[in-house]
Every structure is written in structure tokens, then in C-alpha cells.
Amino acid sequence: MIIQQQIEQQLQSSFAPAFLEVFNESHMHSVSADSETHFRVVVVSSSFDGFSRVARHQQVYAVLAPQLAGPVHALALHTHTAVEWEQREQAVHASPKCLGGSKPDQT
């Protein structure tokens, strides 16, 4: 839970999100049961107003750079403004099944 809490705290303080959800999806991948390597994050924040999708994700990547440089191998991102979030009726994609290619990729 340690990494997950770090991610939540970092995002909370950086984006003051109207909605934030951090899922540990490591169990879907070829890693040990208690791993914290694969996450999916939903952030809804007015910080994203006026920014492209790429720019929003870059903002999140920058905030989570220490985690991404270390234990976190995959980070699925859903970044929305409050208005977009309402329009989407709060539906987001589930992450795809792992196909095994991350095995040599734990660095």
C-alpha cells in the first residue's frame, strides 16, 4: 500500500482533484501477489482546463517521476476536467490484460 498512498498524496497535493481514484492493478500482471508495479489513475481536476491530453499526462508524469523512476512499471491515466467528467458519465476504460512482455522489464 505504500506506493499507492504516495501516488494518492502526490496527486492530491498537486492537482486538488475533484475526483481521484488510484487502482493497484498489479495482480493483472506477471508479478508477485503483493506487488505495487501497475496502477490505473483517474484524476478530475480544473488544473487540466485548456491543456491537451498529452500535456495533462505530462503534468501527471512529472509529479510522479520518483515513483516512475523506481518501482512503478505501468501507469494508466485518465485525466479529465470537471466538465468532461460529467459528459463522460463517469465511465472509464478498464485496463487490458497483460500479455507477458513486461517480464524482462522490471528495471
Added chain:
Amino acid sequence: MDTIEIIKEQLQNNQILLYMKGSPNQPQCGFSARTVEALMACGERFAYVDILTNPDIRAALPGYANWPTFPQLWVNGELVGGCDIVAEMHDSGELQTLIKEQAAAEDPE
């Protein structure tokens, strides 16, 4: 030639370029698989680089792109995004529009 120059050349020579794990027929990662599926659904030719067999590019591209993960879809020399963005754009129809326009610009027949 250093790796960044190779990347720039690849982006210059391939207007629709996907950096992915594995190949379109045999993706080695669920995120690459989903991205290539969305791209293939657009029905246009695209180029790809398998970063699992090109470790130099795998190491250098995240810094150049300011984007830490793969896959990465680039169109006309600009980063469009990774799996989540491509999937969202596919659902909204934006991806097809972007890819079709790019293909038409290259081959105006």
C-alpha cells in the same frame, strides 16, 4: 549517428509512427496491443518500431518525448499519446479523423 538523431529521422520519414513493445501482429504488452488495434481500425498504413529489440531507442525516447512509457503514437512529428489517449480518441472518432487526414496529406489521390 546518435540515438536522438535516429529518432528524429524516424519521425521525419514516417508520418504515422508507433513505438511499441513487439510488432502489430505480435504485440508483447496489453497496452501496445490495444493501441495497435485502434490504429489498425483506421485502415491506413503506418510504421512501427519495436522498442524491445531497439534498447537504445527505448532508453532515449522517453527523455526526448517527455513521456516515460510505451506505446507512443506519433503523427506528423508530434506525440499524440499513449494507450489511454489513443483509446479515448478512437472511441470519440478523433483518431480516425487524424489518421485519415494525415494519410490523405501524404498521398493526395
